[in-house]
Amino acid sequence: MLLYERMGGGAEAHEPGRVAVPDLSAAGPEGRAARTALALREATTTGGWTLLDHPLLTLDVAGSPAYLEPDAVVVHPDGGWTVVEIKSFPMIDGSADPAKVGAAARQAAVYVLALQRVADQVHAGTGRTVTVRDRVLLVCPKDFANLPTAEAVDIRKQLATTRRQLQRLTKVEEIAGQLPPGTTFDLRLADDGKTVTRPAAELAEAVEAVDAAYAPECLSACELAFHCREQARAAGAVESLGRGVRGELGGLRTVEEVLAAARRTENGADDATGGSAGAGVATACVPDADADAATHADAATDTDVPAAEALRRAAVLRAEALAGAGAGAGGTVTGGPGQTADRPGERAGGAEGVPACR
Numbered sequence: 555m556l557l558y559e560r561m562g563g564g565a566e567a568h569e570p571g572r573v574a575v576p577d578l579s580a581a582g583p584e585g586r587a588a589r590t591a592l593a594l595r596e597a598t599t600t601g602g603w604t605l606l607d608h609p610l611l612t613l614d615v616a617g618s619p620a621y622l623e624p625d626a627v628v629v630h631p632d633g634g635w636t637v638v639e640i641k642s643f644p645m646i647d648g649s650a651d652p653a654k655v656g657a658a659a660r661q662a663a664v665y666v667l668a669l670q671r672v673a674d675q676v677h678a679g680t681g682r683t684v685t686v687r688d689r690v691l692l693v694c695p696k697d698f699a700n701l702p703t704a705e706a707v708d709i710r711k712q713l714a715t716t717r718r719q720l721q722r723l724t725k726v727e728e729i730a731g732q733l734p735p736g737t738t739f740d741l742r743l744a745d746d747g748k749t750v751t752r753p754a755a756e757l758a759e760a761v762e763a764v765d766a767a768y769a770p771e772c773l774s775a776c777e778l779a780f781h782c783r784e785q786a787r788a789a790g791a792v793e794s795l796g797r798g799v800r801g802e803l804g805g806l807r808t809v810e811e812v813l814a815a816a817r818r819t820e821n822g823a824d825d826a827t828g829g830s831a832g833a834g835v836a837t838a839c840v841p842d843a844d845a846d847a848a849t850h851a852d853a854a855t856d857t858d859v860p861a862a863e864a865l866r867r868a869a870v871l872r873a874e875a876l877a878g879a880g881a882g883a884g885g886t887v888t889g890g891p892g893q894t895a896d897r898p899g900e901r902a903g904g905a906e907g908v909p910a911c912r
């Protein structure tokens with residue numbers, strides 16, 4: 555009824571008990587996916603309202619099949635298909651948390667793409683064109699109550715984005731082709747099926763043969779997160795700072811490159827040794843004698859002028875703020891035990907009291 559109210563269009567309203575709910579049970583995911591495809595085909599050619607409860611769909615992701623299970627798919631009397639997403643966050647007066655709605659829309663977009671593949675099969679088999687609707691039905695609790703409410707969500711933007719991302723994914727075969735011959739992640743389990751016999755060092759070597767793209771989000775999603783974080787930090791990779799920061803930094807790939815770019819003055823001279831109040835205060839936080847990083851930063855600033863300029867500007871603002879704070883506090887930070895410039899982690903000299911970056 556909720557779907558008919560929100561997206562029924564001019565279709566005939568269903569009568570209670572007249573909505574077909576086919577049995578989708580089958581052995582294994584492949585069997586369930588095949589059963590779902592058959593049920594969709596039958597419902598489309600039969601007409602009327604049909605509800606597929608937890609169907610199973612497949613989608614090709616980087617050359618490998620992924621199985622997806624939407625909450626429901628509704629087949630309309632005109633043969634159109636609509637994805638239904640059921641969520642537990644509340645919908646208050648017809649609106650819900652935009653971030654959660656956005657996540658649900660992205661999830662539904664993947665289901666729609668998977669359904670389009672089945673729709674193509676139905677078209678090839680029956681000659682009937684099937685429309686997989688780009689508006690999905692989001693069902694949520696109404697005003698924190700134990701009653702459902704629903705709204706149609708337009709997912710055209712999410713569909714375009716997801717389609718583009720899937721096309722860009724590197725195929726698993728291409729990644730495997732770049733690995734050293736014989737690379738395997740086999741644990742070599744003993745006859746009991748539990749005891750791992752492969753040496754940890756050998757397994758770690760195999761894991762490190764694969765490039766990682768660590769991001770803080772990995773911590774909640776991947777068992778290798780601590781390993782990858784350690785590797786990213788050891789390499790000074792800016793990815794460990796988060797995707798947002800990574801995106802802002804353009805071609806600057808390491809923390810050293812970022813710091814080196816920040817300390818360069820606008821005319822390109824290295825200002826790290828200045829040590830005076832003002833810009834020199836902030837720039838002096840850059841580790842000394844990191845010529846290699848500076849060289850890379852030089853190269854990066856040629857191609858990433860906006861990021862480098864933003865960093866230099868941020869360094870100047872930071873220096874001004876610190877200088878102002880220092881002036882307000884009498885120029886030095888000596889307010890208490892351990893707060894002199896001699897304390898480890900603080901910089902002595904022309905910028906007393908300014909904490910070192912690292």
Ligand code: SF4
Nearest residue numbers: 767768772776779782
């Ligand atoms: S933590 Fe997992 S997802 Fe993240 S980069 Fe490492 S292997 Fe990939």
